[in-house]
Amino acid sequence: MLPITHTMTTSKKLFVLNKPKGYLVTRSDDLGRKTVYDLLPDWAFNEGWMPIGRLDLDSKGLLLFTTNGHISNALTTPKKCTKVYEIWVRGHVMDEHIAEALKGVQTSQGLLKALEVKKIGMGGAKTKLSVVIDEGKNRHIRRLFGALKDPKFGTPLKVLELNRISIGDFKLDIDIGTWRFLSEEEEKMLLDKH
Incomplete structure:
Protein backbone atom coordinates (compact mmCIF):
# COMPACT_ATOMS: atom_id res chain seq x y z
CA MET A 1 0.00 0.00 0.00
CA LYS A 79 18.91 8.05 -28.42
CA LYS A 80 15.54 8.76 -26.76
CA CYS A 81 16.55 10.25 -23.42
CA THR A 82 19.62 12.24 -22.37
CA LYS A 83 21.31 11.67 -19.01
CA VAL A 84 23.70 14.14 -17.35
CA TYR A 85 26.54 13.08 -15.07
CA GLU A 86 29.13 14.94 -13.03
CA ILE A 87 32.34 12.96 -12.81
CA TRP A 88 35.81 13.31 -11.32
CA VAL A 89 38.54 11.84 -13.50
CA ARG A 90 42.07 11.03 -12.33
CA GLY A 91 44.42 12.69 -14.78
CA HIS A 92 44.43 15.92 -16.71
CA VAL A 93 41.60 15.88 -19.20
CA MET A 94 42.73 17.79 -22.28
CA ASP A 95 40.68 19.27 -25.13
CA GLU A 96 41.89 16.32 -27.25
CA HIS A 97 40.31 13.87 -24.79
CA ILE A 98 37.03 15.76 -24.96
CA ALA A 99 37.14 15.75 -28.78
CA GLU A 100 37.79 11.98 -28.77
CA ALA A 101 34.94 11.33 -26.32
CA LEU A 102 32.57 13.33 -28.55
CA LYS A 103 33.74 11.57 -31.71
CA GLY A 104 33.58 8.12 -30.12
CA VAL A 105 36.13 5.61 -28.86
CA GLN A 106 36.23 1.97 -29.92
CA THR A 107 36.24 -0.34 -26.86
CA SER A 108 35.58 -4.00 -26.15
CA GLN A 109 31.94 -2.91 -25.64
CA GLY A 110 31.81 -1.35 -29.11
CA LEU A 111 31.82 2.37 -29.91
CA LEU A 112 31.29 4.55 -26.84
CA LYS A 113 30.79 8.29 -27.01
CA ALA A 114 29.32 11.30 -25.25
CA LEU A 115 27.00 13.97 -26.65
CA GLU A 116 28.57 16.74 -24.55
CA VAL A 117 31.60 16.99 -22.28
CA LYS A 118 32.40 20.17 -20.34
CA LYS A 119 35.26 20.81 -17.95
CA ILE A 120 33.77 22.26 -14.76
CA GLY A 121 36.62 22.04 -12.26
CA MET A 122 40.13 20.91 -11.33
CA GLY A 123 41.61 19.62 -8.10
CA GLY A 124 45.21 18.44 -7.96
CA ALA A 125 45.64 15.78 -10.64
CA LYS A 126 41.87 15.42 -11.05
CA THR A 127 39.42 16.96 -13.49
CA LYS A 128 35.70 17.48 -12.89
CA LEU A 129 33.50 17.08 -15.96
CA SER A 130 29.87 17.33 -16.91
CA VAL A 131 29.05 14.51 -19.36
CA VAL A 132 25.83 14.04 -21.36
CA ILE A 133 24.98 10.69 -22.99
CA ASP A 134 21.82 9.36 -24.63
CA GLU A 135 22.50 5.67 -24.25
CA GLY A 136 23.70 3.64 -21.33
CA LYS A 137 25.85 0.68 -22.19
CA ASN A 138 27.32 -1.17 -19.20
CA ARG A 139 29.76 1.17 -17.39
CA HIS A 140 29.55 3.47 -20.43
CA ILE A 141 31.29 6.55 -18.99
CA ARG A 142 33.92 4.62 -17.02
CA ARG A 143 34.87 2.58 -20.11
CA LEU A 144 34.82 5.63 -22.39
CA PHE A 145 37.29 7.61 -20.29
CA GLY A 146 39.29 4.47 -19.42
CA ALA A 147 39.99 4.11 -23.16
CA LEU A 148 41.73 7.53 -23.17
CA LYS A 149 45.33 8.04 -21.96
CA ASP A 150 46.80 10.67 -19.66
CA PRO A 151 49.35 12.49 -21.88
CA LYS A 152 51.82 13.00 -19.05
CA PHE A 153 51.91 9.46 -17.64
CA GLY A 154 50.58 7.37 -20.54
CA THR A 155 48.10 5.68 -18.19
CA PRO A 156 44.35 5.32 -18.83
CA LEU A 157 42.15 8.06 -17.43
CA LYS A 158 40.12 6.73 -14.51
CA VAL A 159 36.68 7.86 -13.39
CA LEU A 160 36.98 8.21 -9.61
CA GLU A 161 33.49 9.51 -8.91
CA LEU A 162 30.32 9.40 -10.96
CA ASN A 163 27.09 11.15 -10.03
CA ARG A 164 23.99 11.14 -12.30
CA ILE A 165 22.25 14.47 -11.81
CA SER A 166 19.48 14.41 -14.43
CA ILE A 167 17.46 12.27 -16.83
CA GLY A 168 15.70 14.16 -19.60
Whole structure:
Protein backbone atom coordinates (compact mmCIF):
# COMPACT_ATOMS: atom_id res chain seq x y z
CA MET A 1 0.00 0.00 0.00
CA LEU A 2 1.17 3.51 -0.77
CA PRO A 3 1.41 5.92 2.16
CA ILE A 4 -1.74 8.02 2.60
CA THR A 5 0.22 11.27 2.87
CA HIS A 6 0.48 11.71 -0.91
CA THR A 7 -1.73 14.18 -2.74
CA MET A 8 -3.53 13.53 -6.00
CA THR A 9 -0.79 15.26 -8.00
CA THR A 10 1.74 12.56 -7.07
CA SER A 11 2.76 10.15 -9.80
CA LYS A 12 1.60 6.59 -9.24
CA LYS A 13 4.13 5.35 -11.81
CA LEU A 14 7.53 6.81 -10.89
CA PHE A 15 9.69 7.54 -7.89
CA VAL A 16 13.29 8.70 -7.60
CA LEU A 17 16.09 7.59 -5.31
CA ASN A 18 19.34 9.51 -4.82
CA LYS A 19 21.56 6.42 -4.71
CA PRO A 20 24.68 6.54 -2.53
CA LYS A 21 27.89 4.71 -3.42
CA GLY A 22 28.13 1.15 -2.12
CA TYR A 23 24.63 -0.07 -3.05
CA LEU A 24 23.94 -2.55 -5.85
CA VAL A 25 21.11 -1.85 -8.28
CA THR A 26 19.57 -5.31 -8.05
CA ARG A 27 16.71 -7.02 -6.22
CA SER A 28 19.02 -9.35 -4.27
CA ASP A 29 22.69 -10.23 -4.05
CA ASP A 30 24.12 -13.73 -3.51
CA LEU A 31 27.01 -12.23 -1.56
CA GLY A 32 24.71 -10.40 0.85
CA ARG A 33 25.85 -6.92 -0.21
CA LYS A 34 23.58 -3.89 0.27
CA THR A 35 21.09 -3.18 -2.51
CA VAL A 36 19.07 -0.08 -3.32
CA TYR A 37 16.03 -1.82 -1.80
CA ASP A 38 17.70 -1.49 1.63
CA LEU A 39 17.07 2.27 1.25
CA LEU A 40 13.41 1.93 0.26
CA PRO A 41 10.16 0.96 2.02
CA ASP A 42 9.25 -2.76 1.89
CA TRP A 43 6.40 -2.11 -0.55
CA ALA A 44 8.88 -1.02 -3.25
CA PHE A 45 10.33 -4.54 -3.33
CA ASN A 46 7.07 -6.39 -2.62
CA GLU A 47 5.07 -4.56 -5.30
CA GLY A 48 7.73 -5.11 -7.98
CA TRP A 49 9.08 -1.57 -8.40
CA MET A 50 12.10 -1.92 -10.69
CA PRO A 51 14.99 0.47 -11.34
CA ILE A 52 15.03 2.13 -14.75
CA GLY A 53 18.55 1.57 -16.00
CA ARG A 54 21.54 1.01 -13.74
CA LEU A 55 24.18 2.75 -11.68
CA ASP A 56 27.15 0.58 -10.71
CA LEU A 57 28.21 -0.07 -7.11
CA ASP A 58 30.64 2.88 -7.04
CA SER A 59 28.29 5.35 -8.73
CA LYS A 60 25.72 7.59 -7.11
CA GLY A 61 22.85 9.82 -8.04
CA LEU A 62 19.50 9.80 -9.77
CA LEU A 63 17.80 6.42 -10.11
CA LEU A 64 14.17 6.19 -11.19
CA PHE A 65 11.87 3.27 -10.31
CA THR A 66 8.62 2.12 -11.96
CA THR A 67 6.33 -0.88 -12.20
CA ASN A 68 5.48 0.07 -15.79
CA GLY A 69 7.48 -1.65 -18.56
CA HIS A 70 6.48 0.95 -21.20
CA ILE A 71 7.89 3.78 -19.07
CA SER A 72 11.07 1.81 -18.44
CA ASN A 73 11.55 1.19 -22.19
CA ALA A 74 10.83 4.82 -23.06
CA LEU A 75 13.53 6.05 -20.68
CA THR A 76 16.19 3.46 -21.56
CA THR A 77 15.85 3.22 -25.37
CA PRO A 78 19.12 4.55 -26.86
CA LYS A 79 18.91 8.05 -28.42
CA LYS A 80 15.54 8.76 -26.76
CA CYS A 81 16.55 10.25 -23.42
CA THR A 82 19.62 12.24 -22.37
CA LYS A 83 21.31 11.67 -19.01
CA VAL A 84 23.70 14.14 -17.35
CA TYR A 85 26.54 13.08 -15.07
CA GLU A 86 29.13 14.94 -13.03
CA ILE A 87 32.34 12.96 -12.81
CA TRP A 88 35.81 13.31 -11.32
CA VAL A 89 38.54 11.84 -13.50
CA ARG A 90 42.07 11.03 -12.33
CA GLY A 91 44.42 12.69 -14.78
CA HIS A 92 44.43 15.92 -16.71
CA VAL A 93 41.60 15.88 -19.20
CA MET A 94 42.73 17.79 -22.28
CA ASP A 95 40.68 19.27 -25.13
CA GLU A 96 41.89 16.32 -27.25
CA HIS A 97 40.31 13.87 -24.79
CA ILE A 98 37.03 15.76 -24.96
CA ALA A 99 37.14 15.75 -28.78
CA GLU A 100 37.79 11.98 -28.77
CA ALA A 101 34.94 11.33 -26.32
CA LEU A 102 32.57 13.33 -28.55
CA LYS A 103 33.74 11.57 -31.71
CA GLY A 104 33.58 8.12 -30.12
CA VAL A 105 36.13 5.61 -28.86
CA GLN A 106 36.23 1.97 -29.92
CA THR A 107 36.24 -0.34 -26.86
CA SER A 108 35.58 -4.00 -26.15
CA GLN A 109 31.94 -2.91 -25.64
CA GLY A 110 31.81 -1.35 -29.11
CA LEU A 111 31.82 2.37 -29.91
CA LEU A 112 31.29 4.55 -26.84
CA LYS A 113 30.79 8.29 -27.01
CA ALA A 114 29.32 11.30 -25.25
CA LEU A 115 27.00 13.97 -26.65
CA GLU A 116 28.57 16.74 -24.55
CA VAL A 117 31.60 16.99 -22.28
CA LYS A 118 32.40 20.17 -20.34
CA LYS A 119 35.26 20.81 -17.95
CA ILE A 120 33.77 22.26 -14.76
CA GLY A 121 36.62 22.04 -12.26
CA MET A 122 40.13 20.91 -11.33
CA GLY A 123 41.61 19.62 -8.10
CA GLY A 124 45.21 18.44 -7.96
CA ALA A 125 45.64 15.78 -10.64
CA LYS A 126 41.87 15.42 -11.05
CA THR A 127 39.42 16.96 -13.49
CA LYS A 128 35.70 17.48 -12.89
CA LEU A 129 33.50 17.08 -15.96
CA SER A 130 29.87 17.33 -16.91
CA VAL A 131 29.05 14.51 -19.36
CA VAL A 132 25.83 14.04 -21.36
CA ILE A 133 24.98 10.69 -22.99
CA ASP A 134 21.82 9.36 -24.63
CA GLU A 135 22.50 5.67 -24.25
CA GLY A 136 23.70 3.64 -21.33
CA LYS A 137 25.85 0.68 -22.19
CA ASN A 138 27.32 -1.17 -19.20
CA ARG A 139 29.76 1.17 -17.39
CA HIS A 140 29.55 3.47 -20.43
CA ILE A 141 31.29 6.55 -18.99
CA ARG A 142 33.92 4.62 -17.02
CA ARG A 143 34.87 2.58 -20.11
CA LEU A 144 34.82 5.63 -22.39
CA PHE A 145 37.29 7.61 -20.29
CA GLY A 146 39.29 4.47 -19.42
CA ALA A 147 39.99 4.11 -23.16
CA LEU A 148 41.73 7.53 -23.17
CA LYS A 149 45.33 8.04 -21.96
CA ASP A 150 46.80 10.67 -19.66
CA PRO A 151 49.35 12.49 -21.88
CA LYS A 152 51.82 13.00 -19.05
CA PHE A 153 51.91 9.46 -17.64
CA GLY A 154 50.58 7.37 -20.54
CA THR A 155 48.10 5.68 -18.19
CA PRO A 156 44.35 5.32 -18.83
CA LEU A 157 42.15 8.06 -17.43
CA LYS A 158 40.12 6.73 -14.51
CA VAL A 159 36.68 7.86 -13.39
CA LEU A 160 36.98 8.21 -9.61
CA GLU A 161 33.49 9.51 -8.91
CA LEU A 162 30.32 9.40 -10.96
CA ASN A 163 27.09 11.15 -10.03
CA ARG A 164 23.99 11.14 -12.30
CA ILE A 165 22.25 14.47 -11.81
CA SER A 166 19.48 14.41 -14.43
CA ILE A 167 17.46 12.27 -16.83
CA GLY A 168 15.70 14.16 -19.60
CA ASP A 169 14.43 17.40 -18.05
CA PHE A 170 14.16 15.87 -14.56
CA LYS A 171 16.91 17.06 -12.22
CA LEU A 172 17.88 15.39 -8.95
CA ASP A 173 16.72 17.51 -6.02
CA ILE A 174 16.80 15.27 -2.92
CA ASP A 175 19.46 14.32 -0.39
CA ILE A 176 21.69 11.29 -0.89
CA GLY A 177 20.03 8.09 0.37
CA THR A 178 16.49 9.53 0.21
CA TRP A 179 13.61 8.94 -2.21
CA ARG A 180 10.33 10.58 -3.24
CA PHE A 181 7.53 10.11 -5.74
CA LEU A 182 7.63 12.31 -8.81
CA SER A 183 4.76 14.74 -9.27
CA GLU A 184 2.39 14.14 -12.18
CA GLU A 185 3.88 17.26 -13.80
CA GLU A 186 7.41 15.79 -13.56
CA GLU A 187 6.19 12.47 -14.93
CA LYS A 188 4.51 14.22 -17.88
CA MET A 189 7.66 16.29 -18.53
CA LEU A 190 9.78 13.12 -18.63
CA LEU A 191 7.44 11.05 -20.76
CA ASP A 192 5.99 13.61 -23.17
CA LYS A 193 8.96 13.34 -25.50
CA HIS A 194 8.45 9.58 -25.96
